Amino acid sequence: MINCIDVIKVYHDPITNYKVAALRGLDLNIKEGELVSVIGPSGAGKTTLIKILAGIELPTSGQISVKGQRYDHLLEFERREFRFHNLGLINQFISDNLFSHLSVKQNLMIPKKMFYLPKEQARKDVEEIAKLLNLRHVYNNKVGKLSGGEAMRLSMGVALAKDPLILLADEPTGQLDTKNTQDLIDAMRQVNLTLGKTIVVVTHDIRFRTIFEKSFIIRDGRLAGISRDMERDELEFLMHSSDINRSYMDASNFVRVPDEVKATAAIKDIVEFDTHPSRKLGLFWNPEAISRDKIYEIISKPAKESEEKLEQITFKDVEHLLSRAFIPPAKKKKLIKIKNVTKGYHSQAGYNEVIKNMSLDIHEGDFVFISGPSGVGKTTLLNMIAGLLKPNDGFVNVMNYPISEEKEREISSFRLANIAYVSQHNNLFDPIMVHENFLIPSIFSDQEFDVEYSDSIAKECHIVHRLDAYPYELSEGEKQRAALASALSRKTKIILTDEPTANLDTELARHIIDLLMDIVRINKATVVTCSHDLTLLRPGFRHIEMLDGKISKDTRITKENLEKIVREYLLIKENNK
Amino acid sequence: MDGFSKRKLLPVLFCLLFLSTFIATSVNATDQNITIFLSDTGNDYVTRFSSSNVVDSEGKLHVFVKKNFENNTFVILHIFNNQMVEIYRSSFSYDNIFKAYMMDEQVVLLFSHAGSYYESIIMMFSWSETGSNYQQIYTSSSGFYSINIIAGNNYFNLLFKEQHASGTLITQVTAYLNGTLSEKLFILPMPSNELVSLHMLDGELFAFFDIYSYNESSYSSLRTLIIVGVTGSYSYYNSTILIIESGFDRAQLFVGEDGKFHLTILEFQLFYSVSFSVNDTINMESFQTINLGVYHYEKYRMISYQNTSFFLFVTSSFIEILDMSRYNPNFRSAKISIIEDDNQTISLFSFLIENVHFYSFYGDEDYVERVSITLFENRTYVASYPTLIESKTLDDYNFKSRTVMAINVQTNSNVELPTKAFLFDLVSYSDFVYFWMKYWYTVVIPVVIIGTIYLIFMKRINRGFVKLKKFLTRPIKPDVSTFKLVFINFWLFLTNIFSVIFSLWKANKKRLIISLLGLTILASIIFTSATLYDSKANNLIVEFARNADFGNNNSASARFNLDLMSLSESGTSLINPNITEQTLDEIMYGIQSKSQILPKLIDNYYYDIHTGVVGFQLSPYEEMTHLTYRGYMSNYSAVFGSFLTSGRLPASENEAILPSSAALAYNIELNDVLTINATSSPGDIDIDTIEIEIVGLFQQPSHNQIENACALLSLPSDPIKSLAYDHSLVVPMEYFLRNFENVTKYHLQIYGEMQFEYDFDDSDAQEITNLIEEVYLLREEGPYPLSSSSSGYWSIGYELIIEFTGIDIILSVSYLLFIFLSIPILYLALFLVFEVNELFGSSFEQEIKILRSKGVSTGTITFSYSMMKLFESLVSIALGFGLTMILLPILLKVNKFLTFNDQIYSLVLTSLPAFISLTFVILILLSIPRIIILARKDKKKVKPPKRWVQLLKQLLPYLLPFILISWGVGIFFIGYFFMIVFGGIFLFMPGFEQFVLIFYYSMGIGLMITLLGVGLLLKGVHKLLMFVISKLSWSARKSITSFSLVEVRADINLFNNTFLTYTILVGLLLPFIITPIKIQNQVTNQAYFYGGGDLYVNEWSMANVSLEEFQAEYAEIAKLANITQLAVSHGNANLNILLIEDPLNYLATSYKPSSNLYENWDQDIKSLQENNTMLVSTPFSIFYAAEEDSYTFLKEDETDVEFSISGVFDYFPIIYDVGDLEGAYSYSYDIVMSKANFLRIFDRFNILGISLDRLIVKLKPLTDHIELSKEIEDDYGFNVHSSEENADATLLQYFPFYSMIVAEFVFGIIICLAAVVFTSLSNPLKILQRRKVKHDSLKKIGISTRQIIIVSAIELFIAAIVPGLLLGALAGYGIERAFNSILIELAYDILPYAMPFPYVLVICLFFGIPLVFFGIYYLSMKRNFAKYQPRNLE
Incomplete structure (x- = not known):
């Protein structure tokens, strides 16, 4: 259905003449009716892939065909036409999918109306979709009153309303909690199963790796691995229960196997069977075709190795991650105290709790790494520490300063003095040069600006050669480095970084982590960083995993568990060791 | 029942049909007018076109048409019995003889042409039922310069004269129908140039000589008319001799059927006719005379029947047209005057023929030849004449040329006319061919354009067609034919697309409301202004008409001229004293029958009559003196009485009063008796006299005295105004003519002036406008003849036209002012609309993004959103209309600066429909381009644009202001130029103001474009300035301020717009507020200064x-x-x-x-x-x-x-x-x-x-000054003046539209305030939208929300508001000065009355506006800050 061969996409900025390769020879093959995910961290080229698959952009080179149609040979309007008829796009943000002022029904009707269908037919179709996606109860509600999950399901419904062959979803669960994510996944499965649609979900949420039948892992613009849910794949026949799958036990406890089953499974006279210890499940198999061991293997082994030729990452490639360890502070002086913090937002749909009764202490000089899927509340937590948000309940105390209690102005000046916050985007002021950007905080704080120090930081951040450039002249990576340099040169006690390496390539991202570690060491600063790229972890880091607004795991990374985490994260097989 | 009604219906229908046919035919029968021959004038070859008609014994019309070409070829056509036959063609044209006769049951045409060897040939064509033939009857080696043709029963006598050595050689050729020919020669000793014409009477030849002689001793010239009987080749005798004075002219001799000579002479307008036999003696007393009414210069013709002679005069109409510049010399109406003389009585009748084509203005000597007339004894006639007609005026005939030459036949007899038009050299095309020949471009140009477009975009269009076909035939319903499917699919398209559009449109309520608000404000400004203007203008016109002093404007409503003449000694025709009354009745009847509105408005009339000059002699030895003899209506007795210095008013006949100055000058004393001649013609000294006694002397009044005296009696002064200028012998009207009652010989040119009393109480502006047009028409068509006197006429005066031209000019000037004033308001309203569009651009962008991600085409998106805007515009217009209806009554009441005590004017909505459509177009033009830009914004261009396109794109923003300014200035001056040029030419034309309005509008548009350009230029300058300042300050010192300036630079467009808004705002507010206050102040001060107190x-x-x-x-x-x-x-x-x-x-x-x-x-x-x-x-x-x-x-x-x-x-x-x-x-x-x-x-x-x-x-x-002054006036009866009232009067006098200006000011202020509030609300949103990321960064650094808000407020103040206020103040001052020079200094005396400095205003402007702005800005920013945070991207 979708076939990409050696797809390369290079973005070219005509002003700065800077070229960025988003896709670097991606091979992808998705068959009709498949439900697959494409997983990769930020900057891996996921969005570019979606855009190319949707025909919004053309690859720089390589072949791409959808439904046998070579995209790279089509004109813009032809691609649009193709998209109009064959593709359903689900964007990450609900606002990009739905007309927020319209009701569920109206939103579903719009694609139908765009196809100029008779009203009755459209209404019938739409009602079915609503039923399928469990949206009947909110059918006449405005989008603004829907919960995140409902809205995303509606987004899928709107995409489905066009009756496309393929659904392309870009980070559909990015804003959803686990429950809603699960609901959405179920809905997708349902759609895949009942309507036979090919569904491609592009995400960085590694949970998808095991959920769908096939997952393509991409990193740095290339296919890094295919994960196949083999059990699911092979046990799928269980999903189709019918009379032929049904056997009747007679009074003498003989079980009669339907002829059809017998024929398809090539069962001769004997079948073997066994029961699960739970006594809820029995299994029978053809002993002539499969041995007991093999069955055990199938059930126990999580995924089968892909037969396809892949550029496989070996552990060797990442082994050096373990080499540099962070030394946790010896003194356990509490720098940030978070006590029973609850944070939620009121929306038209109701109350949505992001952080749920969280308590957390962070010690001075520590390096805290918070991971977890999108929407679990990482950024909210960081914002609360920075005083940008106030908790609904509980309190946050930073350096003995009740940051959750004070007035906004006080907090701001406290933040100006003590906290450097670097986020994924939006850290630099465009109209002034990079080195001038470093000055901005000192302008507001009236503090002396340490030129030498900032220069050294700039050097460390590999940005010293671009100090006289304007931010818009920089690449995303350079921007990120400049932003970091700017933040770090402030010598603040607390450094908060939210996805600091999102736009950097793997190598540089890891270098930045090293730099942060240095800063902690030299400045006795405390770093709290949020990321879902687990390869950024280092031995000695405090790793807090969050799930649905709660801390699910709080561990100190050791070399051993880091290795396991990295292996798991990068799908490095044991036998490759 | 059905059958019954059907049965009944049929006969009724039949009857109706019959009746209508009968009516139609009976109507046709009376005065027929048919075009029977057409020829193309499009080419240059046709030089002359003439016709001659004759009616045969069966009453059928024969028309011969001769058509001369430039190459001397001519063609003669015979049109008869619905046939056109070419009877002769020659390439040697000699245009001399061309006349049809009826003789011996045959239709005969005599015509001449040149031969191939310099000879002249006379041809005769004869036609009868049995056949036709033509023959050459005479050839001469020289041309026949003077020829008389005398038709007998079956022969022609052709008489030529030639100069001979011993006098005049006369050749008589007798040509018989059967072809036989005889020729005789005569020689007379008189010179041939004195021979006027030759005649045959009883077979004898007579020559008519007009010999001019000058008597040196008496310094007078005389003319001798001699009829010479030619008895043989060299023998002759003088039959009749008449000696006349030189004042006579155009003596002509005819021979009638009665076998008598008819001698006719003209003297000025008088026609003299006498008939006599051979050898009779005649003198001047033998003549019968009649006034022809016009002075006739040309030859005339006689048609004779046994007992009656008709003299035919053809006069072109140019004499009666006063305005020669509008006269078309080739195309006029002709008056056919026919004098009928039956030897007993002589009478005149006439008829008009329209659009006679003359070849040159003065060149054609013989109009009578141009128009061929067959006249019958019972006064019925058939006239054929060349004319030009437009092809569209003739049904069923389509010609290539716009006008074609034709012969028109006009008749009042029931002669059998051809029923169809005949074409010669001219093709009547079928409608289809005609259309193609004439309007091919209407088809070809679109086809070429469409074809070219198709060729260029072939692929795209084909694709569209394929797509359309596919869509329309998609099998949306099973078992339905393709034909039906097309309709079903089309219907589905319509319902679905409009459902989408409508649901999207109404979904975003906030956007909808604000958008509607902006558009509604604009719409209502336009509607209100237009209607306000209309209402006020209309009411002003009505008010003007009601207050206009027509009676004292020195212009008469109508004039008449009577020519009373009785010069015959027999003296039966005495003066009829009632002739003036009859004349006035006739004029009033004429007005009533010729116009609709004017007679309704005339309530009453006054008049004055006088004769031009009257000679009087106090003693026979003294010289003749001239006085005006004037009659006054009895209403004016008191007026004349008040001027009397001695004596009394005339109380009976033969009494008169005289100005004392005249009495002094002529040495006349009270009770002297004057003898005056009954003539106003200086030459008539031998005419009867009357005696008048001077019974009173009066002081010759001045203009003002007349007016004042008349005002006391509520009489119009215009009828007696001339009293101030001439020495009049004044008698009461009743005696004016009665004094002449018994004289038998008189010649009085009586001039009269009428003054109407109009009543405009029930009329509206439309009626007045129509009235003016009517009066124009009345003037143009006049003067009209009067039945009471043969050459009398009446005409409508210029009075109404002159009066209303005044208001036209006032209105035009006001319109100019009004438009100029409304420009800035419109500008601001437009700005608001743009601002609204911009503000909600992002929400549209978002929606478009959603649709785009669904794969909806740009075309569909553009269509949908454009339709949405269309809806919006429609709704806005409806709302605007509603708002206007609510606002208007209030605004109409405004009479001074924000006082509302004016009387309620009636609403006039005449121009509203036009303005509604205009506004609709404006609103669409304002909204839709933005949508198109948005819809196309994300469209990826695969290829980068060409270098020059890129360059142009970069340069355009810099060049645009200059381009716009030069355009605007160009358009303004073109408008100005044409207004000056045409304004001068057409100033006094009806509809002048509408015409000039076009130029006003273009000036307005020019100004608007210029302002737009200036606005953009200002923006550019501001941008540049901010760029430099920010660069300098940032490099000088890194501080919050310099950082802010850098930030400003980054978002310069935002600040730019705000800067411009405030510039416009203050620039408008200042003059808006100051000017009316100033005008008011000036006027009040002036009134007080003159009055001295309250x-x-x-x-x-x-x-x-x-x-x-x-x-x-x-x-x-x-x-x-x-x-x-x-x-x-x-x-x-x-x-x-x-x-x-x-x-x-x-x-x-x-x-x-x-x-x-x-x-x-x-x-x-x-x-x-x-x-x-x-x-x-x-x-x-x-x-x-x-x-x-x-x-x-x-x-x-x-x-x-x-x-x-x-x-x-x-x-x-x-x-x-x-x-x-x-x-x-x-x-x-x-x-x-x-x-x-x-x-x-x-x-x-x-x-x-x-x-x-x-x-x-x-x-x-x-205290209410005006009320109190009235109270005192009532109590004491003396005139109390109130300075306030005087001020009001002045205000109304100089500014009839003052209240409108104020209304505009009020509007402007409201708009300005709305703009302040709106920008205060929209600016934070825009800043928040645009600086979402920046604010996030700042917050993360540790800058508080408050600080961010304040910093951006300061940025706005420094970069936008303060410079805007300053520049606006400058601009406002400039505008105010300009207003001053237009409104105040031009209209008033130059006294510099002090203008109180408007402290409050300045404080309001310079502190109030920023304060209001800041308050709203801060609150709005604070409220919305949290909403505009960057999305969490992970």
Whole structure:
């Protein structure tokens, strides 16, 4: 259905003449009716892939065909036409999918109306979709009153309303909690199963790796691995229960196997069977075709190795991650105290709790790494520490300063003095040069600006050669480095970084982590960083995993568990060791 | 039942059909007018076109048409019985003889042409039922310059004359129908140039000579008319001789069927005719005479029947058209005057033929030949004449040329006419071919354009077609034919797309409301202004009409001229004294029948008649003198009575009054009897006389005296205005003609003027507008003949036209002003609409993004959103209309600056539909481009644009302002130029203002474009300035301020717009507020300066009321003062002395002039209390006091009295208002002193008179001045003036649209306020939208929300608001000055009345606006800050 061969996409900025390769020879093959995910961290080229698959952009080179149609040979309007008829796009943000002022029904009707269908037919179709996606109860509600999950399901419904062959979803669960994510996944499965649609979900949420039948892992613009849910794949026949799958036990406890089953499974006279210890499940198999061991293997082994030729990452490639360890502070002086913090937002749909009764202490000089899927509340937590948000309940105390209690102005000046916050985007002021950007905080704080120090930081951040450039002249990576340099040169006690390496390539991202570690060491600063790229972890880091607004795991990374985490994260097989 | 009605219906229908046919045919029968021959004039070959018609014995018409071409070829066609036959064609044209005759049951055409060897050939064509033939009847080697053709029963006598050595050689050729020919030669000894014509009577040849002789001894010329009978080749005799004076002209001789000579002469307008036999003696008394009514220059013709002769005159209409510049010499109507003489009575009848084509203006001598007339004894006629007709005027005929030449036949007899038009050299095309020939481009050009477009975009269009076909035939329903599917699919398309559009449109309520608000404001401004203007203008016209003083505007409503003549000695025709009454009745009837509106409006009329000149002799030895003999209506008796200085008004016939000055000049005394001739023709001295006794002498009144005297009696003064200019012998109207009653020989040209009394109470503006057009038409078609006198006529005067042209000009000027004023408001409203569009651009963008991600095409998106905007525009227009209807009654009531006590005007909505459509277009033009831009915004361009396109794109923003400015200025000046050019030409044309309006509009549009360009330029300059400032300040010092400036630079477009908004805002607010206040102030000050106090009464001493008593009467009166000014002479100086009874009281009562008019008012007036103190005017001070501080009043034999001069003034209220501020050089020597002081020295003056005696009243606050003045007037009966009322009157006089200007100001202010509020609301949103990321960064660094808000507010202040305010103030000042020069300085005297400085206004503008802005800005920013945070991208 979708076939990409050696797809390369290079973005070219005509002003700065800077070229960025988003896709670097991606091979992808998705068959009709498949439900697959494409997983990769930020900057891996996921969005570019979606855009190319949707025909919004053309690859720089390589072949791409959808439904046998070579995209790279089509004109813009032809691609649009193709998209109009064959593709359903689900964007990450609900606002990009739905007309927020319209009701569920109206939103579903719009694609139908765009196809100029008779009203009755459209209404019938739409009602079915609503039923399928469990949206009947909110059918006449405005989008603004829907919960995140409902809205995303509606987004899928709107995409489905066009009756496309393929659904392309870009980070559909990015804003959803686990429950809603699960609901959405179920809905997708349902759609895949009942309507036979090919569904491609592009995400960085590694949970998808095991959920769908096939997952393509991409990193740095290339296919890094295919994960196949083999059990699911092979046990799928269980999903189709019918009379032929049904056997009747007679009074003498003989079980009669339907002829059809017998024929398809090539069962001769004997079948073997066994029961699960739970006594809820029995299994029978053809002993002539499969041995007991093999069955055990199938059930126990999580995924089968892909037969396809892949550029496989070996552990060797990442082994050096373990080499540099962070030394946790010896003194356990509490720098940030978070006590029973609850944070939620009121929306038209109701109350949505992001952080749920969280308590957390962070010690001075520590390096805290918070991971977890999108929407679990990482950024909210960081914002609360920075005083940008106030908790609904509980309190946050930073350096003995009740940051959750004070007035906004006080907090701001406290933040100006003590906290450097670097986020994924939006850290630099465009109209002034990079080195001038470093000055901005000192302008507001009236503090002396340490030129030498900032220069050294700039050097460390590999940005010293671009100090006289304007931010818009920089690449995303350079921007990120400049932003970091700017933040770090402030010598603040607390450094908060939210996805600091999102736009950097793997190598540089890891270098930045090293730099942060240095800063902690030299400045006795405390770093709290949020990321879902687990390869950024280092031995000695405090790793807090969050799930649905709660801390699910709080561990100190050791070399051993880091290795396991990295292996798991990068799908490095044991036998490759 | 059905059957019954059907059965009944049929006969009824049949009857109706029959009836209508009958009516139609009977209508046709009376006056037929048919075009029977057409020829193309499009080519240059046709030079001449002539016709000759004859009616055969069966009453069928034969028309011969001769068509001459440029190459000398001519063609003769015979049109008869619905056939056209070419009967002759020759390439040697010689245009001399061409005439059809009816003789011996045959139709005969005689015509001539040149032969191939310089000879002349005369041809005869004859036609009868049995056949036709033509023959050459005569050939001559020389041309026949003078030929007389005399048709007999079956022959022609052709008579030629030639100059011969011994006189005149006459050739007589007799040509018979059967072809036989005889020729005779005669020689007469008289010169051939004196031979007028040749005739045959009873087979004998007669020559008619007109011989001119000059009598040197008596200095007079005489003409001898001789009829010479030619008896043989060389023998002749003088049959009849008549000697006439040189005043006669055009003597012609005819021979009638009665076998008699008919001699006719013209003298000016008089036609003389006499018939006599051979050898009869005639003299002037033998002639019968009739007035032809016009002076006739051309030859005329006689058609003779046994007992009756008809003389045919063809006169072109140019004499009657007064405006020669509009005259088309080739195309006019002709008047056929026919004098019928049956030897007993002579009478005149005439008819008109329209659009006769003459080849040149003066060249055609014989109009009578142009128009071929067959006249019958019963006065019926058939006239055929060349004309030009437009092809579209003829049904069923399509010609290529716009106009074609044709022969028109007009008849009042039932001659059998051809029923169809005949074509020669001309093709009548079928409708289809004609369309193609004429309007091919309407098809070809679109086809070429469409074809080219198709060729260029072939792929795309084909694709579209394929797509369309696919869509329309998609099998949406099973088992439905393709044909049906097309309709089903189309219907589905419509319902679905509009459902989407509508649901999207109404979904975003906030956006919808604000958008609608912006558009509605714009729509209602346009509607309100247009309707307001219409209403006011209409009401103004009506008011103007009602208040116009038609009776005293020195212009008559109508004029008439009667030519009363009776010169015959037999003297039966006495003067009919009722002729004026009959004339007036006829005029009124004429007006009634020729127009609809005018007769309704005429309530009454007055008139005046006079004869041009009347000779009178007091004694036979004295020379003739000329006086005007005038009649007055009895209504005016009292007026004349008031002018009488001695004697009485005439009470019976033969009595008259005379101006005393005339009496003095002519040495006439009261009761003298004048003998006057009954003629206004200077030559008629032998005419009857009448005797008139002068019974009264009157003082010749001045213009004003006449007006005043008439005003007292509520009579119009126009009819007797000329009394002021000429010496009139005046008699009551009833005796005017009765005085001449018994005279038998008279010649009176009587001129009359009518003055109508109009009643406009029930008319509206539309009616008045129509009236003017009607009057124009009446004027144009006039003058109209009068039945009461043969050459009498009447015409409508210019009065109404002149009067209403005045209002036209006022309206036009107001329109100009109005448009210029509305430009800035519109500009601002447009700006608001743009702002709204921009503000919601992002929400549209979002929606478009959603649709785009679904794969919806740009076309569909554009279509949908454009339709949405269409909806919006429609709704806005509806709302705007509603709003207008609510606002208008209030705005119509505005009469002064924000006072609402005007009478309610009626709403006039005539131009509203036009403005609604215009606004609709504007709104769409404003909204849709933005949508198109948005819809196409994300469209990825695969190829980068070409370099020059890129360059152009980069340059355009810089060039655009200059391009716009040059366009705007260009359009403005083109409009201005044409307005000046055409304005001058068409100033007095009806519909002038509509015409000039186009130029006003183009000027307005030009100005608007210029302003747009200037706005953009300002933006550019601002951008550049901010760029430089921010660069400099940032490099100089890194601080929050310099950082802010850098930020401003980054978002310069945002600040730019705000800057521009505030510039416009203040630029408008200043003049909007100041100008009306200033006008009001100026007018009020002026009124007070002239009046001297709140109320004043002139000639107070005449009122005989004591001050105390008067004051006690009215509680509202605060103070009273009486001042008197005396005109005195002192030595050789003429002085004016203003006396003040009690200076302190005066000070408290009088209006206090502002300090720039009078510096130390209080002090100076107080100083008058002191002994021997006075104030003097600057001229007095300079010329008499030698600029010393004192002046000595001298008198012989008395001690000198020295007065100290405590003050010198340039301007003093009431008495003195002219002069230059610096060193006044008006030569008015004024002194102001107290009465007590004056009494000390009064004997030193020679008092010439009292020039002023005024009571000044100061009223208590809160008194209604106007009401009180009316109350006093009612109580005491004297005229009380209120300065306030005077101010109001002035205001209305100079600014009929003042209230409209105020309304516009009010509107402008509302809009400005709305703009302030709106920008205060929209700016934070825009800033938040645009700086989402920046604010996030700042927050993360540790900058508080408050600080961010304040910093951006400061940024706005520094970068946008303060410069905007300053520049706006500058612009506002400029506009205000400009208004000043247009509105104030031009309309008023130049006195610089002080304008109170509008502190409140300035404070409001410069502190209020920023404060309002900041308040709203801060709140809005704070409220919305949290909403505009960057999305969490992970």
